[in-house]
Amino acid sequence: MCFLKIEGIHHTYFTKDMAVTALSDIGLSVEEGEFISLLGPSGCGKTTLLSIIAGLVVPTEGRVLIGGTPASAATREIGYMLQQDYLFPWKTIEENVLIGLKLANALTPKRREAAIRLLGEIGLPGVEKKLPKQLSGGMRQRAALARTLAAEPKVLLLDEPFSALDYQTKLKLEDLVSSTLKGLGKTAVLVTHDIGEAIAMSDRIYLFSPSPGRIHKIFDLPESIRRLTPFDSRNHESYSKLFKEIWKELESLEK
Numbered sequence: 001m002c003f004l005k006i007e008g009i010h011h012t013y014f015t016k017d018m019a020v021t022a023l024s025d026i027g028l029s030v031e032e033g034e035f036i037s038l039l040g041p042s043g044c045g046k047t048t049l050l051s052i053i054a055g056l057v058v059p060t061e062g063r064v065l066i067g068g069t070p071a072s073a074a075t076r077e078i079g080y081m082l083q084q085d086y087l088f089p090w091k092t093i094e095e096n097v098l099i100g101l102k103l104a105n106a107l108t109p110k111r112r113e114a115a116i117r118l119l120g121e122i123g124l125p126g127v128e129k130k131l132p133k134q135l136s137g138g139m140r141q142r143a144a145l146a147r148t149l150a151a152e153p154k155v156l157l158l159d160e161p162f163s164a165l166d167y168q169t170k171l172k173l174e175d176l177v178s179s180t181l182k183g184l185g186k187t188a189v190l191v192t193h194d195i196g197e198a199i200a201m202s203d204r205i206y207l208f209s210p211s212p213g214r215i216h217k218i219f220d221l222p223e224s225i226r227r228l229t230p231f232d233s234r235n236h237e238s239y240s241k242l243f244k245e246i247w248k249e250l251e252s253l254e255k
């Protein structure tokens with residue numbers, strides 16, 4: 001069933017002395033539990049589209065539906081995970097993880113218990129009373145994931161969440177995020193510059209072209225690679241072929 005629907009999105013930013021059309025004629029559908037990636041050259045409107053899905057930017061034209069209802073920033077339907085973890089440095093990990101629920105006046109003992117359990121499940125047992133500065137970069141991103149999931153969003157928006165991490169930590173977190181989201185049946189949209197990451201994590205990749213941002217090509221990943229973990233996908237026989245195909249398309253866009 002189509003869960004996240006993006007219809008006829010067109011967006012122009014108006015500044016004092018000019019207008020920049022960031023997106024034109026964007027339409028796509030994502031089923032519940034699917035993981036898609038947005039890939040493309042710098043400035044092709046990937047972040048703008050995420051902000052529109054999150055309800056943070058109102059598009060000039062078009063609309064976003066989640067489960068048939070217009071998306072809005074005012075609800076807890078959407079979770080955002082960014083390159084920086086944005087944990088509050090003076091709050092403990094537990095306080096950070098629960099902050100979204102607290103602000104939304106939705107913190108219950110059951111949800112608190114579930115959030116603490118989630119911290120354990122994603123490899124952070126016993127860190128609840130620690131401050132962010134006492135954790136490594138990878139551990140902080142795990143805590144950021146727990147904070148995002150604690151609010152029980154229906155759709156997760158991931159804006160280059162691994163790009164500030166060292167390579168080994170990034171590979172580990174790709175596997176962790178993928179298995180956690182699959183386990184919970186969450187729908188996710190990832191923005192990345194990393195072709196390998198997009199292949200390893202996605203069910204489908206949307207390659208954007210710039211000026212204005214449009215969907216240039218869609219890559220549906222074969223079932224044989226989709227059912228693997230991101231790490232194993234990188235070792236699958238069709239990985240290199242897909243990588244080359246996407247790389248060639250990207251190069252043609254930058255000419």
Ligand SMILES: Nc1ncnc2c1ncn2[C@@H]1O[C@H](COP(=O)(O)OP(=O)(O)OP(=O)(O)O)[C@@H](O)[C@H]1O
Pocket residue numbers: 013014015020021022040041042043044045046047048049
């Ligand atoms: N607030 C803004 N005001 C004016 N123009 C903007 C604004 N935000 C983005 N743009 C312009 O819109 C276009 C798309 O930008 P956007 O950041 O969405 O692209 P992107 O694909 O995410 O880029 P990158 O990969 O470099 O992060 C660019 O031309 C950018 O300069």
